[in-house]
Amino acid sequence: MRRLALLAAAALALAGCGTPETPTQPSVRRETQIEWLGNQCYRFTSSIGTTILANPYVAKTGGRTLPAPLKGDAVLITAERPDFNNINAIDDQPSVLRGGVGMGVNNVTGIKILGVPNYRNPEMPASDGMNLFFTWTMDGIRFCFAGVPTRPLDAEQISQIGTVDVLLFNPEALSPEARSQVVAQLRPRLVIPTGSRGWTIGEVRSSQGPKFGFTREMLPQQTTTLLLNP
Secondary structure, rough: HHHHHHHHHHHHHHHOOOOOOOOOOOOOOOOOEEEEEEOOOEEEEEEOOEEEEOOOOOOOOOOOOOOOOOOOOOEEEOOOOOOOHHHHHHHOOEEEEEEHHEEEEEEOOEEEEEEEEEEEEOOOOOOOHHEEEEEEOOOOOEEEOOOOOOOOOOOHHHHHOOOOOOOEEOHHHHHHHHHHHHHHHHHHEEEOOOOOOOOOOOOEEEEOOEEEEHHHHHOOOOOOEOOOOO
């Protein structure tokens, strides 16, 4: 028994004499930044620097001037109108998702972006009456940028999009009942109204400026409205 105990002690001593373990590198904080650039234009930047721009506008249609240089990996255009589709404001050559090109799934620098069309008149789908709902996941957070919807989603659209964590949309074209219906359909934890400041849902929080950074762990448990301030 004593011999076995000595052998065990020797084995433990030798185990501590191996190559020292390499210190683990600290993990990158998975925080996404949302920045309001004026009008309906928003910039989403992931923790590794991937940038998605939504609805860049023509000068004098947004109340202020877009920053320059303005770059992005992807540009989302929810509808074809001058205050939404000014791709000439972008200084590099991003992937531009708009109209038919924006429908379905597109892979941009490893991020799958789904575009789901929502028509003013579903019985007569036309490009001038179409609004695209874009959804993607960044840093573990499921986003939906919905532009200016004119009607709630139907069952097929809800099935494609699923539930989201953060919903950005302009509610001005919807009745109060339809606004609440869109939120109930997508069940976001954070709602950012991109138009009228007169509509909120749940608890209301305000940012200190036009930029807000957060992680998935920071998302509220109940649906909350976040107002981004200039």
